Amino acid sequence: MDPEVWSIGDLARATGTKVETIRFYEKSGLLPAPPRTARNYRAYSAEHLGRLSFIRRARDLGFSMEQVATLLALADRKDQSCEAVDIVARAHLAEIDRKLRDLRALRKELATMIANCDHGTIADCRIIEALAPRG
Secondary structure (H helix, E strand, O other): OOOOOEOHHHHHHHHOOOHHHHHHHHHHOOOOOOOEOOOOOEOEOHHHHHHHHHHHHHHHOOOOHHHHHHHHHHHOOOOOOOHHHHHHHHHHHHHHHHHHHHHHHHHHHHHHHHHOOOOOOHHHOHHHHHHOOOO
């Protein structure tokens, strides 16, 4: 096989991506469909490898599919200002900060529930009591 042509399995191994995920990215339009070989196999290029690596890294950083699509579209316009990229990244950072605040509040609540546990019987368990529906 030509070294510049990758099978879907080769691409999956090179990027640590499941084959099904690669197909999903193709169907969603994030990754362009590759040409087919004479035997009807997908023939990915180094360009596909780079784009898939970009998608994987963005997803690893928690960017949504919509944000990844936006970033890919912006990345394709090399001569444009990166202000739009900064806006997407700042919005994502704000969302991460919000989630961290929520997680800190959840942690505090759970720690309080655990601290109030006197290790008695389940009938008197403050954790179970806090989890039970009120009504």
